[in-house]
Amino acid sequence: MTRTTRLVILLVAVLLLGGVGTGAVLYAAHRSGMRDEQQANGPTVRAGTVTLRPTADRPLLVRNLAWGPHRDEIATVPADDPQGPRTVSGVKCLRFHAAAGTGICLQAVHGRLTDTYRAVVLDSHLHERHRFPAAGIPTRARVSPSGHMAAWTVFVSGDSYAGTNFSTRTSIVDTRTGAIDDNLETFRIIKDDRPYQAADINIWGVTFADDARFYATLATGGRTYLVRGDVAARTLTTLHQNVECPSLSPDGTQIAYKKRVKGASPDAPWRLYVLDLRTMKETATAEQRNIDDQALWADDSTLVYALPGDYGSDLWTVPANGTGTARRLMTSAIAPAYLN
Template identity: 85%
Template sequence: MTHTSRLAVLLAAVLLLGAVGAVAVLRAADRSGSRDRQQAGGPAVHAGSVSLRPGADRRLLVRNLAWGPHRDEIASVPAGRPQGPRTASGVKCLRFHAAAGTAICLQAEHGALEDTYRAVVLDAHLHELHRFPAAGIPTRARVSPSGHRVAWTVFVSGDSYAGTNFSTRTAIVDTRTWAIDDNLERYAVVKDGRPYHASDINVWGVTFADDTRFYATLATGGRTYLVRGDAAARTLTTLHRNVECPSLSPDGTRIAYKKRAPGASPDAPWRLYVLDLRTMAETATAEHRNIDDQALWADDATLVYALPGDYGSDLWTVPANGSGAARRLMTSAVAPAYVR
């Protein structure tokens, strides 16, 4: 065999091996893609139109965590059939909330050296209206009942509320004028009836009563407080200790929140409680696991919140009055919002 013939045989062998390898990779990718499209035991997810407009049926919107091409997209299901097929919007959010035809979507923008974040206000068809740069990792988001105000919280440093080595930044935007309060720590604080000043103040977890009044968590001196905020007066007034990530009930009378339970592990310190704003009486819910979320009121009697699941988080529900038991509402989902 001549030298030229040997080279030809060698080249043919290399090409054949390359082809075999390519076919194997493509088949593996196809099998993987099939698993993504139909996650074993997971919900059915398909692309479609998602709207915040009220319809014939009440709907639940979530960030879909089911593996597949629609992971991290905002998806919709009938509120009465939360385990049913999901309609995915194509809009990806890390945190999400919606009310009255307005939504807030906190997103990551992946760069070559580091990620940056933004807060995007969406209309009733989930189309972008306005965007703002976000100073850190998204963690909480809320829309006022009228849709005229949106709020978000990010971690400026740290990535967990469990310890003390973190710093947050919370902003509120008026969706009619796009005016922004980009740091609620600048508000005047009234603590225990007196003006209060400290360099270690953190504010997070806004929940709106209306377009002026809201509630949030304020941390200072190693303690957390429920504060009532007044956007017109730019004040924060402490109401109750040991309250984090408050959520106001639809009737405006109670706050659901996570509370650091005595004797709990420092790595899993929170239990879910409800505070009566008229009497300041606390009620422990029947959920006894660690809750690191800002619970949502499905109605005046029921709370929805996230717990770790096989694909990131599952949604659970529990009565707000301390009765009953916790039950799984929806798998592979987080950041719920009801379209009423």
Template identity: 75%
Template sequence: MTRTARLLTLLAAVLLLGAVGTVAVLHAADRSGRKDREQAGGPVITPGPVPLAPDGPRRLLFRSTAWGPHRDEITAVPADRPDGPRTASGLRCLRFHAAAGTGICLQGEQEGLGDRYTAVVLDAGLHELKRYPAAGIPTRSRVSPSGHLAAWTVFVSGDSYAGTDFSTRTSIVDTRGWTLYDNLETFTVLDGGKPLKSPDTNIWGVTFADDNGFYATVATGGRTYLVRGDLGARTLTTLHQNVECPSLSPDGTRVAYKKRVAGASPDAPWRLYVLDLATMTETATAEQRNIDDQALWADGRTLVYALAGDYGADLWTVPADGSGSPAVLTRSAVAPAYLG
């Protein structure tokens, strides 16, 4: 091969490699562009005020998990337009709930080689009132209907309720005088009127009835119980077995909860049920997928809960009476609260 031929061959190879590189770059850019367009096609989110005052039109607040600058912020939408434009508060929470002008925001931030978690009580303008250190990963939060009490649960060890290798801590604070019930495990558990003592007791998932009474889950001796709590007496009285993450209906007559069902996968054991507190009758909802959430009552007939989605989680609804079928409420959202 002559020197000229060799140069022409080298030039052709260089041009070919350049063409391949250009195609690869254009393909990657097209994929990136498609991804950006997909994200741009998600919910419209703009910054703005998100008050917790209960007056005005009814609103749905939640932690938005949509990709973008407002990811993990507490956002608000009109209750009758859950898929409408979102107003982003600028406040980031891992778990959140609000009622009657009071909010509870569980936050996490990296500190050294680990993470630090805090429970922040908020006023109606989302301003911090009190901050408490949390002993582990946030998992549940609730505010009482009056706004006077706030509760939160964290994993002290482990990060799932599915197995047995976990430990929780649940706290309640009374915002009227900032009395802190730091660990509900110090309360007396009563079963059949007698104290139930066990070193493996865990408590989680508070839902409030009023400014003294509440319901929660107690796990002990390999069983889970729905308990009625009394802050003044510092007692937890067992009511029904196999109840986790209860949520009290607006009229106080029923509890929505996740129940472990026979034959389900150990990693996905729960289905969504409703318990009538007067008769202790259980009703299975039409949602047959695994539910690892503390459901919320949108009203006296409808439950709201989170399921895994493309961008973290989506909110779904299902009738509480066992009828109907599940339906998407809004995408890329978790930790809901209704106000107004």
């Protein structure tokens, strides 16, 4: 073999290897781009414009948990096609809720040594209107039906409601002015028709009736209570025992909540119930699994809530009247909000 022949063979080999390498890079880039659009065995996810304004197709907003570059972003899907393609916003939240063109987004701020947290009030275009430091790990968030008020709860210590070794901080803000009640524990408590004070009070899980009235959970003395809150009077009045993370129905007549049931594991103590506020009658839903979420009402008869899933959480739905069966609504999603 001549020297010239050897050089030609070497040149061809180099060109072939370069072509293979370039092809591999292009293929990997293509696959990466595909993952931006279609998660493996998961939903289609596309970047686009997300609005908090109600539209004709009644969109459903969620925190997207599908694995990929858009994980944790607020996403929207048509409410009648929740398994369909998701449009993601670029805005990341740990907890989220929205109503009437206003959103509340609880975020982590990653530092070199530790994380901090903040609550951000968003306008209809998901632009920041107000920002507040949050005292701990985000866990619950709600906006009033008018969009004029927002509330959030964080864990100040501990990270689970299952035991007793935790402390919460719940705040309410007027989204129009930015005026904030930073700690609902400063409200006057009326328990069993008498003023009540204690050192072990915790309050969490606000759900709004309107801009002046709300419901929440109050814990004290090893028990939990449904309380009715009055923003102007700064009072919390107990109504019913063994209620956690209440959620008011759109017509204002029912509360969905998680209830501790006898015989359940201390690590999984809750089942999903509904309380009729007129009769105080409790109804167990058909969902028999442990529920550690603040359920959402899709309408006056249907509940939506999160359960553990392959990528964090999936959304499930069940009738509120105790009939039917639970069914999966969306995979890889949490923190739903319907824009009515």
